[in-house]
Amino acid sequence: MHDMSAQPAVHHHAPPQGFIRKYVFSLDHKVIGLQYIGLALVAVFLGMVLSWLMRIHLGWASFAIPGLDKISPNGAPGGLITPEYYLSLMTMHGTIMVFFVLTNAPFAGFGNYFLPIQIGAEDMAFPRFNMMSFWTTFVAFIVLIAAFFVGDGPPLAGWTSYAPLSSVGGDAGPGQAMGQTLWAVSIGLFCIGQLLGSLNFIATTLDLRTKGMKLSRMPLSTWAWFITACIGLLAFADLLPACILLILDRTAGTSFFTPANLVVSDKLQPHSGGSPLLWQHLFWFFGHPEVYIAIVPGFGIISHILPVFARKPLLGGTRVMIGSMIALGFLSYMVWGHHMFLSGMNPFSAILFSVPTLIITIPSTIAVLMWTGSVYGAKMRFTTPCLFCLGFISVFISGGISGFFLAQPSIDIFLHATYFVVAHFHFVMAVAAIFGIFAGIYFWAPKMFGRMMNETLGKWHFWLTFIGVYCIFMPMHYLGLAGNVRRYSAFTADYLVPLIPVHKFITIAALLTGAAQFIFLYNLIHTRYWGPKAPDNPWEATSLEWSTTSPPPFDNFGGKHPVVYQDPYEYGVEGPQDYVMQTTPGKIAGA
């Protein structure tokens, strides 16, 4: 049934033999994809531990965390986190999570592994760039982590690293000397890695599609990675210059971001006339698209997986979803100013940024309606990946709704510096994207490892995580409405003291939800080595990755290139089986 005919070979490299070439400096997109996912896994647990430390301190400010004074004698003397060290933890948590988890796993990780397979290619267009892309990202991660171990500790300017706090050096606080420089170098390297990756994704999608794989026949996940690559290409090409200018301000004495007559720690800073707002513009022109770099692959993964378990095509058709994702990508570049409502910008500019922000709800709502409408009346197969898809829709709606409020400058002025925003972006970007990653891992593990993940453990993991994230982030909305400011390490003001029990509840929920992730870790590692063998197409899915063996051979399709005859989501058709693979020739009855 899988008609394979001889198609041109695109790459001449033969399967590597040595361990280093096979698993370390590999040119194979599948190995590189797994390397990205592995790096993201290390990063996500590190980021989670950092959030635990912050949460424990927020709930029980006088609790001495055992052993923390050994790791950072200055930041946590006697195990008690200082306000500065709290900010350092926050900075590192945000940076690690946004860059090394939410960008690495759903986009670079899954994209590298499955984009070439889903379009019937043997590999990415430029395997060497692909390898350089991962290893540049890896070095960026090491440079960032090194900030924990330099003299004055990690930076404290937040993942946004606003100038002049980030641009004046050691006078601005612990971590602002070497730590902040390492941050800027790390993020600059990260940009280079992602630019190489995006270049590969775009060229591969446009030019290496197999016979019959028209653009309209590409699975939605591939569409999402392609659109994300287009977003990332411009976004990271904007952040890289910003990082270069920041490094120059810090090390060469230039004044791009540092204003004149600035006195920090009783010292007049030797700078003239720079613009702190310039940094905010450059950063958020990257920063808002970055949010979509994290979430659009989630859109694609969910849209790819949901029809498999609903056993019917996406309501409204793939073209509408593609249009929605393209609209999201386009709009992501028009709205960066909504992060800067409090920067003192002209109120008229605020309206100019507010309107497109509200327009973003239209493609988002179309996507959500398509998912929920597809589920309606379907004979669902409630597997773990399916549950994570439904969870994605839930948290995306919950987080998206608070976006209505924040998009309006007058309301945002009150809510911007509160936990309301923390709740909003964690739901809509972080948790939603993480649910997309989980859905992807449970769905594609049979293909990546050739082994099935444990469903019982998977369902435990889902329900504990799903309930847990609501317990963590739902109360934060109320904290924000009550005026609970964010980025504070302790709440001693009179009006904040009554809110501390809520923080204790959130902390307990965070610890338990975090602990539940070890179920996933155990399940993943156990599956990788000892799980039951997976068939080639365990979910009865239609796209090309399920037409090859589990795991795929080195060249993905065993010496042949598949030929594509069908659209990607032919589910619920009449016949001996209720689906038609993309590689099945012939016309579908009733189509």
Place this chain on the structure above:
Amino acid sequence: MASTTYPPGGPAVSATAGAVGARARAGARAEVNPQIAATQTGIWVCVCAIFMCFAAFVSALVVREGTGADWQRLVLPRVLYFNTLILLASSYTLGVCSRRFAAAVRQHAPDGYAQFPRALPWLYATIFLGAIFIFGQWLAWRTLSAEGLYLATNPSSSFFYVLTAMHGLHVLGGMAGLIYAARRLGRGVVSAQVSALGAASTYWHFMGVLWVFLFLVMAMRL
């Protein structure tokens, strides 16, 4: 698609003769070797990313100029006019090289081995002119520093050094690409030669266009 072999490691794949520079010129899309097409797409994507980088630098320049009261205009070193001519001349020599290559490559099978002695000298000339350009940019830096204008002296000199340094780095990358293409033209498979020279020349011409843009911005703003 003719003369194609699988598995990987076999003889090289087909190339449409004369596909240097533009996929459109090569006729129907299906005739273009996918790896050549991907390389061309890749280099254009690369051009977009680099342009975005410099758009960010230039918008930072415009914002910075309008923000502080410390902006002091500087007189651009005269050697920059000479450098501009050199870079434009290098685009011309590269164009001659491409045309001679395109004329000769038609007589070769895409998966055959070939040398292009009539095109190569023009490629070497391009690389040489690129080196002169870099040397000229260094002279411009020397001129400014002799006037006491360093990286951190004032914002306009900061932007001058940043823009010229970033552009210079990209030109060095382009020279590496040209040297790679020259090595390919000296000995290699025709399809790989088409791919390498096509990518390197698209990039190199873009370096010229980018320099003219930056030079105009600096002449008007710095």
